[in-house]
Amino acid sequence: MQKIKAAVCHEFGAPLVVEEILIDKPGFGQVEVTLNAVAICHSDISFAEGAWGGFLPAVYGHEAAGVVTGVGAGAGGFAEGDTVVVTLIRACGSCPSCASGKPTICETPINGTKGPIQTADGGPIEQAMACGAFAEKVVVDHSQIVKIPADMSMEAACLLSCGVITGVGAAVNAGGLRPGQDVVVIGAGGVGLNAIQGARIAGARRIVAVDLSEEKLEVAKEFGATHGVLGSLDAPWKASYKALGRRGADLVLVTVGAIPAYEQAPRYLGRGGRVIMIGMPHSGAMASYEPVMMAAVGQGMIGSKMGDVVIQRDIPWMIDLYQQGRLKLDELISGRWSLDQINEAIVDTKSGSAKRNVILFDR
Numbered sequence: 001m002q003k004i005k006a007a008v009c010h011e012f013g014a015p016l017v018v019e020e021i022l023i024d025k026p027g028f029g030q031v032e033v034t035l036n037a038v039a040i041c042h043s044d045i046s047f048a049e050g051a052w053g054g055f056l057p058a059v060y061g062h063e064a065a066g067v068v069t070g071v072g073a074g075a076g077g078f079a080e081g082d083t084v085v086v087t088l089i090r091a092c093g094s095c096p097s098c099a100s101g102k103p104t105i106c107e108t109p110i111n112g113t114k115g116p117i118q119t120a121d122g123g124p125i126e127q128a129m130a131c132g133a134f135a136e137k138v139v140v141d142h143s144q145i146v147k148i149p150a151d152m153s154m155e156a157a158c159l160l161s162c163g164v165i166t167g168v169g170a171a172v173n174a175g176g177l178r179p180g181q182d183v184v185v186i187g188a189g190g191v192g193l194n195a196i197q198g199a200r201i202a203g204a205r206r207i208v209a210v211d212l213s214e215e216k217l218e219v220a221k222e223f224g225a226t227h228g229v230l231g232s233l234d235a236p237w238k239a240s241y242k243a244l245g246r247r248g249a250d251l252v253l254v255t256v257g258a259i260p261a262y263e264q265a266p267r268y269l270g271r272g273g274r275v276i277m278i279g280m281p282h283s284g285a286m287a288s289y290e291p292v293m294m295a296a297v298g299q300g301m302i303g304s305k306m307g308d309v310v311i312q313r314d315i316p317w318m319i320d321l322y323q324q325g326r327l328k329l330d331e332l333i334s335g336r337w338s339l340d341q342i343n344e345a346i347v348d349t350k351s352g353s354a355k356r357n358v359i360l361f362d363r
Contacts, residue, residue: 001025001118006135007342008125009058012050015343016134021059021125024116025070026139031078032070033086033145036154038133039063040342040349040357041162042189043280046257047128048346051282055113058126061134062088065148065158066361069137076142083152084145087161087311088129091143103143104306115139134342136361146315149323155336155358156322156329160315162306163356164329166278167194167255169307169314172202175251175276179203184240184249184268185225187256188216190332190356191278193223195253197327198307200224208240208249210268213352223328237267248273255279262287266294266301275301332356 001024007016026032044060046052064086068078078084090110091103098106115127116139132138148157167190171177175198183199185192188211199207200223208227209220217228227243229236241248248270254261257279265275266289281287294300309315321327334354337345338361345357 003120004136005339006059006117006132007061007339009048009060010056012048012056016048016346018340018342020120021135022118022120022122023135023137023139026072026075026116028072029074029076029142030072030116030139031068031075031142031145032137032139033064033066033084034069034137035064035066035086035133035135035361037065037158037361038359039158039161039163040345040359042257042349044134045346045350046280046282053283054128055124055126057119058128059117059132059134060128062129062131063158063161063163064131064133064138065154065161070139078142078145078147083148083150083154085148085157085161085315086131086133086138086140087144087146088131089144089306089309089311090130090141093143101310102308103310104308134339134359136339146311148319152319153330155333155360158358159329159332159356160318163190163332164194164318164327165309165311165314166307167191167196168198168201168318168327169309170195170253170276170278170304171198171251173308173314174302174304175253175274177202177204177251180205181250182206182244182247182270184208184210184252185220186210186231186252186254186261186265187279188213188220188225189255189352192255193220193332193355195255195278196220196223196225199251199253201321201326206244208243210236210240219355222331231261237264240268250274251276253278257281259285259287263289266299269299271297271299273299277301277303333358336360338362
């Protein structure tokens with residue numbers, strides 16, 4: 001095993017500790033990726049705060065890009081020197097979900113404490129989300145990575161690993177958005193901006209962004225929103241109804257894990273409309289609805305994990321759109337930090353003003 005630096009969570013709610021850990025060589029079907037960039041997702045922060053429990057110590061991080069520096073047998077044709085993005089989507093390929101084209105909800109369990117990393121003294125440590133990318137290197141299953149152009153910016157590429165595919169995929173895959181339909185996106189943070197991009201790319205007629213920040217609503221328009229509504233209004237769904245030409249939305253994408261947003265989401269819908277549930281509330285948080293109203297007008301609610309993407313299918317076309325200038329990636333980056341600055345970057349992310357903060361590794 002070799003030593004690498006990683007940001008380790010030893011206590012929920014406490015700052016991460018940058019320290020040396022051990023990482024194994026890639027085994028069958030695995031690859032080692034030396035990372036150049038990893039973005040900070042709100043899911044990482046929620047995990048580190050204890051929102052969903054889990055084993056400690058742990059290494060979080062799951063939006064990464066780097067270069068393949070080790071390849072195990074049966075690793076899907078990857079080779080040392082390949083530039084790749086690294087995702088948390090580990091697909092066995094043979095369970096009912098994978099076999100039906102839904103690898104984001106693979107049913108094969110993973111024990112993160114039995115993965116390729118250990119503490120410096122050989123103790124167990126959780127490779128969170130089958131990734132553990134707040135580290136200089138990762139060893140992951142080959143199903144979790146996708147090749148990218150060698151000349152693509154790593155800091156832009158890493159955003160494709162979660163925030164971009166989750167937002168764009170929610171509109172295109174989970175939402176099945178058709179050209180001419182109307183969309184409301186609740187939350188104009190990193191995932192919300194990508195949901196807006198997805199709606200724009202899919203040909204939405206009007207896109208209403210809803211957020212508590214006027215500044216973020218203006219940014220949302222740069223990414224494709226046609227209208228902005230302050231979520232602090234007494235009845236923001238009424239303002240959305242007006243913005244959509246006095247009609248409800250065909251699709252409401254909830255990109256924040258706030259219970260008020262979930263409880264209000266059906267109010268934005270038109271007849272036959274659907275709410276796509278993306279944001280992740282803390283465990284135990286509850287929302288309530290009046291189901292008779294939704295049943296009466298054919299409305300529905302659908303959960304979407306990671307945009308229901310198939311990464312080997314969807315990431316390449318998103319890269320192509322980025323290269324054409326039709327998908328914004330560089331504009332999503334709010335700040336660039338070193339691994340030693342990760343706690344400051346997390347504080348900045350929690351302030352709500354950042355779209356995506358990126359940790360860069362000095363190579």
